Amino acid sequence: MATYLKELYCPKCDKTYEASRPQNLCECGTPLLVRYDLGRLAKEVNPDVWKGRPEGLWRYRELLPVSQEENMLSLGEGGTPVYSLDKIASEYGLKKLFLKDEGMNPTGSFKARGAAVGVGRAKELGLKALAMPTAGNAGAAWSAYTSRAGIKMVVVMPEDAPLTTQAECVAYGAETYLVRGLISDAGKAVKEACAKYGWFEVATLKEPYRIEGKKTMGLEIWEQFEEDLPSAIIYPTGGGVGIIGMWKAFNELKEMGWLRGPLPKMVAVQAEGCAPIVKAYREGKDKADFFQGAHTVAAGIRVPSALGDFLVLEAVRKSGGTALTVTDDEILAAWSHLAKTEGALICPEGAAAVVAAKKIKEMAVVGADDSVLILNTGAGMKYIELLKEKAKLLETGSLVN
Amino acid sequence: MATYLKELYCPKCDKTYEASRPQNLCECGTPLLVRYDLGRLAKEVNPDVWKGRPEGLWRYRELLPVSQEENMLSLGEGGTPVYSLDKIASEYGLKKLFLKDEGMNPTGSFKARGAAVGVGRAKELGLKALAMPTAGNAGAAWSAYTSRAGIKMVVVMPEDAPLTTQAECVAYGAETYLVRGLISDAGKAVKEACAKYGWFEVATLKEPYRIEGKKTMGLEIWEQFEEDLPSAIIYPTGGGVGIIGMWKAFNELKEMGWLRGPLPKMVAVQAEGCAPIVKAYREGKDKADFFQGAHTVAAGIRVPSALGDFLVLEAVRKSGGTALTVTDDEILAAWSHLAKTEGALICPEGAAAVVAAKKIKEMAVVGADDSVLILNTGAGMKYIELLKEKAKLLETGSLVN
Numbered sequence: 001m002a003t004y005l006k007e008l009y010c011p012k013c014d015k016t017y018e019a020s021r022p023q024n025l026c027e028c029g030t031p032l033l034v035r036y037d038l039g040r041l042a043k044e045v046n047p048d049v050w051k052g053r054p055e056g057l058w059r060y061r062e063l064l065p066v067s068q069e070e071n072m073l074s075l076g077e078g079g080t081p082v083y084s085l086d087k088i089a090s091e092y093g094l095k096k097l098f099l100k101d102e103g104m105n106p107t108g109s110f111k112a113r114g115a116a117v118g119v120g121r122a123k124e125l126g127l128k129a130l131a132m133p134t135a136g137n138a139g140a141a142w143s144a145y146t147s148r149a150g151i152k153m154v155v156v157m158p159e160d161a162p163l164t165t166q167a168e169c170v171a172y173g174a175e176t177y178l179v180r181g182l183i184s185d186a187g188k189a190v191k192e193a194c195a196k197y198g199w200f201e202v203a204t205l206k207e208p209y210r211i212e213g214k215k216t217m218g219l220e221i222w223e224q225f226e227e228d229l230p231s232a233i234i235y236p237t238g239g240g241v242g243i244i245g246m247w248k249a250f251n252e253l254k255e256m257g258w259l260r261g262p263l264p265k266m267v268a269v270q271a272e273g274c275a276p277i278v279k280a281y282r283e284g285k286d287k288a289d290f291f292q293g294a295h296t297v298a299a300g301i302r303v304p305s306a307l308g309d310f311l312v313l314e315a316v317r318k319s320g321g322t323a324l325t326v327t328d329d330e331i332l333a334a335w336s337h338l339a340k341t342e343g344a345l346i347c348p349e350g351a352a353a354v355v356a357a358k359k360i361k362e363m364a365v366v367g368a369d370d371s372v373l374i375l376n377t378g379a380g381m382k383y384i385e386l387l388k389e390k391a392k393l394l395e396t397g398s399l400v401n
Numbered sequence: 402m403a404t405y406l407k408e409l410y411c412p413k414c415d416k417t418y419e420a421s422r423p424q425n426l427c428e429c430g431t432p433l434l435v436r437y438d439l440g441r442l443a444k445e446v447n448p449d450v451w452k453g454r455p456e457g458l459w460r461y462r463e464l465l466p467v468s469q470e471e472n473m474l475s476l477g478e479g480g481t482p483v484y485s486l487d488k489i490a491s492e493y494g495l496k497k498l499f500l501k502d503e504g505m506n507p508t509g510s511f512k513a514r515g516a517a518v519g520v521g522r523a524k525e526l527g528l529k530a531l532a533m534p535t536a537g538n539a540g541a542a543w544s545a546y547t548s549r550a551g552i553k554m555v556v557v558m559p560e561d562a563p564l565t566t567q568a569e570c571v572a573y574g575a576e577t578y579l580v581r582g583l584i585s586d587a588g589k590a591v592k593e594a595c596a597k598y599g600w601f602e603v604a605t606l607k608e609p610y611r612i613e614g615k616k617t618m619g620l621e622i623w624e625q626f627e628e629d630l631p632s633a634i635i636y637p638t639g640g641g642v643g644i645i646g647m648w649k650a651f652n653e654l655k656e657m658g659w660l661r662g663p664l665p666k667m668v669a670v671q672a673e674g675c676a677p678i679v680k681a682y683r684e685g686k687d688k689a690d691f692f693q694g695a696h697t698v699a700a701g702i703r704v705p706s707a708l709g710d711f712l713v714l715e716a717v718r719k720s721g722g723t724a725l726t727v728t729d730d731e732i733l734a735a736w737s738h739l740a741k742t743e744g745a746l747i748c749p750e751g752a753a754a755v756v757a758a759k760k761i762k763e764m765a766v767v768g769a770d771d772s773v774l775i776l777n778t779g780a781g782m783k784y785i786e787l788l789k790e791k792a793k794l795l796e797t798g799s800l801v802n
Contacts, residue, residue: 076482
């Protein structure tokens with residue numbers, strides 16, 4: 001297959017790196033991004049070819065960094081559905097509210113996209129052992145794809161990471177460790193161990209390919225909305241790779257002339273108990289400070305410091321979007337309400353985005369005639385430990401007596 | 402939209418019923434099936450139209466019983482991926498082994514298909530309250546779709562049904578009850594309560610539309626394999642609706658002239674501790690006896706008596722397939738092995754089908770040049786309580802010390 005992968009580049013200092021060797025951060029400490037030969041791609045590839053391929057993220061292979069078919073690891077990732085939330089739209093006074101359900105990925109979250117591409121590329125580059133800190137879902141996804149690839153995986157997660165994600169990592173055969181503390185404490189353990197044992201570190205944005213997998217959410221949205229993109233896209237923001245990836249996708253499509261209309265307003269939602277990016281946004285800063293005492297029921301966005309903060313802030317500002325917080329009480333109420341009214345059991349992070357849909361309407365970031373798309377990042381069934389209500393035992397075995 | 406739904410009919414006594422009114426069983430106690438005007442459908446519809454629609458089961462709407470668009474309830478069901486298990490194929494001496502992953506459905510199981518169509522049709526017929534016994538996943542699926550439809554749902558499940566499925570039913574707002582005993586005990590409670598309270602009973606095959614949803618697995622396989630169907634399809638068999646549905650799909654396609662090649666051998670797999678259909682198959686019987694003392698780790702196939710047993714046996718025999726058992730130890734070993742070698746965390750029922758792939762090769766039901774398709778009916782992450790291994794706490798917070 002023709003490859004359009006050109007090089008890696010630093011979005012801060014512009015230094016470039018060869019993509020043919022494993023790379024972590026730029027010398028200047030910034031995450032590296034992947035550059036493609038978009039001019040040649042636009043000339044040689046017809047996007048209708050993508051639509052004719054089987055559903056899933058590898059249909060976009062020309063705009064992905066894996067060149068050999070045997071490294072395009074697949075467990076059926078991508079091709080997630082978009083459906084409408086008409087009852088909630090009507091409650092919030094929105095014309096049209098959509099949800100893209102990333103829970104319908106292998107390992108039940110959008111992390112499968114980053115892992116399919118990240119591990120596939122790691123395999124292509126000959127890496128033998130990977131290690132990462134994780135809030136839970138990324139660990140599960142990378143454990144699944146490294147199992148498929150035959151690569152060793154080491155995962156370190158906070159002790160209070162969701163039980164299902166802990167069990168998944170173990171089931172896939174990853175070396176799975178818990179630490180007392182936050183994902184940042186897990187990150188320290190991983191960094192230290194990688195230096196000592198020579199494992200390749202694949203923490204969020206410490207390698208450039210995960211973002212390319214996440215980018216396919218943007219490519220799918222472009223395809224699913226037939227180029228008429230929603231007015232706003234709301235994304236629960238922890239490490240921020242999803243929002244960075246989608247924004248990269250839209251801009252690559254635009255540069256190739258395949259996307260002509262206006263781009264969506266990118267909206268980053270964080271929990272009030274862990275909102276470094278929202279704080280930076282409000283203070284007009286380009287980078288976020290470490291958020292002290294981070295806490296929220298939504299484990300996936302309990303990320304007190306994100307390497308890609310400046311890229312998230314750029315996407316939010318350039319797109320005319322916003323960054324806002326929601327409380328844990330609001331998250332849990334919306335979570336339960338959505339399941340009971342729309343039949344959608346999403347993850348707590350996705351529920352944060354539902355709350356944000358209401359708020360951006362109140363804030364007039366969008367109007368009553370706008371369409372809004374919520375990204376639900378994971379399957380609700382992974383979080384049943386948060387449910388308070390229980391089924392009722394029929395002592396007599398009958399509903400009638 | 403043009404509807405091709407013609408009538409309901411009894412596959413035993415041939416009596417027909419109007420489809421425009423809610424129906425349970427035939428007078429003779431047999432499940433009713435849906436008949437379409439296939440001759441007219443084949444003339445008026447081009448199957449390419451299906452391929453041009455968004456992924457998911459409603460693309461096959463002309464061959465489904467719901468006629469009004471507003472009743473085509475969607476949470477993104479269907480359109481599940483097929484991927485290959487090359488390492489396992491090589492271990493088992495099979496040329497090609499595929500897995501269709503029904504875990505990537507809303508509520509994490511193939512039951513979403515039956516619920517989308519069953520609840521959609523119930524809404525179309527004006528039903529206000531449904532009730533069912535369930536081993537777990539069907540309850541979760543029907544709770545989700547009744548929530549979306551705004552219909553009351555009552556679910557009764559064995560006390561030892563998987564905790565995740567219990568929690569899902571509650572989360573979707575269904576009235577959820579537990580009984581001490583088997584699904585047959587839950588069935589008694591539901592039957593009695595429906596008679597008393599006027600709820601419509603939607604237990605397996607007690608209404609004719611669930612099977613139409615399951616049928617879409619067969620339609621997708623036909624589409625995904627581009628009419629060149631696998632030599633054998635292995636299905637973990639509890640109530641048996643999946644195997645009945647796929648067989649119905651293949652035969653409807655054949656009758657319309659849209660499927661020309663040979664049909665797959667249909668293979669029913671059950672657990673050694675609960676194998677009524679395998680027993681009947683071995684004894685050359687057309688119906689199965691109640692299986693005493695049913696027990697297996699795979700809750701979804703812990704069904705001691707199935708109304709559709711005769712239809713499963715017919716599909717297995719007419720297709721030249723077989724019915725066989727696997728032990729719980731084999732299930733658990735294959736379950737773990739698949740996650741660790743292929744990166745696929747499936748459900749225990751799906752793992753039973755993996756074991757069966759090995760056995761049908763040994764039994765020469767298929768040869769070394771045949772392709773075999775395993776149906777994984779649900780997501781593995783719903784069964785973490787079965788996992789014995791745990792993540793390891795790093796007391797010092799470091800992997801290096």
